[in-house]
Amino acid sequence: MSDRQLRLMMEPRSALWRPYTQMKLAAPPPQVRATDGVRLELEDGTRLIDGISSWWTACHGYNHLHIREAVADQLGRMPHVMFGGLSHEPAERLARRLAKLLPGDLDHVFFTDSGSVAVEVAMKMAMQYWLNRGTKGRHRFVAFRDGYHGDTMGAMSVTDPDGGMHARFSGYLPAQFVADLPTDLDRIASLESLLARHRDEIAGVIVEPLVQGAGGMKFHDGDTLRRIANAAARHGHLLIADEIMTGFGRTGRMFACEEADIVPDIICLSKALTGGTIALAATVARTHVFDAFWSDDPGAALMHGPTFMANPLACAAANASIDLFEREPRLAQVRTIEAALAQSLEPARALPGVVDVRVQGAIGVIQLTQLKDAGWLRRRFIELGVWSRPFGDILYLAPPFVITPDDLQILTDAMVTIAREWSDRFGG
Structure with a gap:
């Protein structure tokens, strides 16, 4: 037996390379053996309330019977078939339903298999839109400080280059324009100037509507989003809305763009699209964007096609998830969660180590002066019976929409308790 085989037998977890983890320093993470409703069950029998819905995906909770039955039925008939040159009813039906759900004429659905790839496709779509219209040189994007759009190369380039985690790649990534959100007169003027000055270079403007997620759970209002949309339109730029986190009710509307009554030219969806069941994403374009690709020239086609795009199992899960939004009071549940979060987290505001407490839809945040000893926080x-994953300088909750008031109270009590203990340990 080789040394390598012996090491793998003695340390079976060493074969895994974990996300966002310095493997040399990290302790083994908790092992989950089952999920049910809003709970994770660990190998030792410990049950935790999931306060962050598995990275904001499990909006209906885990193991929802309707989604399970839909996936099981699809598995028995056709787990997968290539989407190049073929089609199938689950994808056709899902595309029609998304087009009906989305605002305006966002009617043309391109499926992918992850949020980052959905962003890549949106960027590629925007650049080729101009090329197909005979305009060259428009290949850069305007993104916003504290924004985050994924970990693939194009998505990294439109993520905040200073506050994000991709600074090591700065010499390799395409250079984009990074602006401050237009929250005051000076920032509005600065954005307008940027969009006008670089009009012939800009392919599109990309924004996370209302909530900048992994960049620090930072919120802005509908007026700010509307300013961005209006400025992009005024200067002739495509607007890309990254609703990978915010889509499907998380901010209180089905889609965050509805808060500002805007229709982006392209929208990116993923995460809660399948109710947290199977990976699926979609990049959806308005008619005028699609029409730029409608041509007698084969070279004008969108040349992109992930192998597992429109996977039938994932489409079945997504259709079942949309059923639940239609049948059950999800948005009303979000409003109830929002009110409970606002009330229950407010006591943390007075703590010396707390910078801010904020709530948007089913997202609650306690921002600390700084994040020290993340391992202690997670432990x-x-x-306290809760699963959460603090990052940056924030503690946050984004629970499943079906959570009961009692379970939500356990989550918020844990947040306030930990914020108080953190303040006692590290001061203000």
Whole structure:
């Protein structure tokens, strides 16, 4: 037996390379053996309330019977078939339903298999839109400080280059324009100037509507989003809305763009699209964008096609998830969660180590002066029966929409308790 085989037998977890983890320093993470409703069950029998819905995906909770039955039925008939040159009813039906759900004429659905790839396709779509119209040189994007759009190369380039985690790649990534959100007169003027000055270079403007997620759970209002949309339209730029996190009810509307009554030229969806069941994403374009690709020239086609795009199992899960939004009071549940979060997290505002407490839809945030000892914070959540994953300088909750008031109270009590203990340990 080789040394490598012996090492793998003695340390079976070493074969896994984990996300966002320095493998040399990290302790083994908790092992999950089952999920049910809003709970994770660990190998040792510990049950944790999932406060962040598996990265904001499990909006209906885990193992929802309707989604399970839809996936099981599809599995028995056709788990997968290539989408190049073929089609199938689950994808056709899902595309029609998304087009009906989305505002305006966002009617043309291109399926992918992850949020980052949905962003890549949106960027590629925007650049080729101009090329197909005979305009060269428009290949750069305007993104916003504190924004985050994914970990693939194009998505990294439109993520905040200073506050994000991709600074090491700065010499390799395409150079984009990074602006401040237009929240005051000076920033509005600065954005307008940027869009006018570089009009012939800009392919599109990309924004996370209302909530900048992994960039720090930072919120802005509908007026700010409307300013961005109006400025993009005024200067002739395509607007890309990255609703990978915010889509499907998380901010209180089915889609965050509805808060500002805007229709982006392209929208990116993923995460809660399948109710947290199977990976699926979609990049959806308005008619005028699609029409730029409608041509007698084969070279004008969108040359992109992930192998597992429009996977039938994932489409079945997504159709079942949309059923639940139609049948059950999800948005009303979000409003109830929002009110409970606002009330229950407010006591943390007075703590010396707390910078801010904020709530948007089913997202609650306690921002600390700084994040020290993330390992202690995560262990402390587990001790209190909660799964959360603090990052940057924030503690946050984004629970499943079906959570009961009692379980939500456990989550918020844990947040406030840990914020208080953190303040006692590290001061203000």
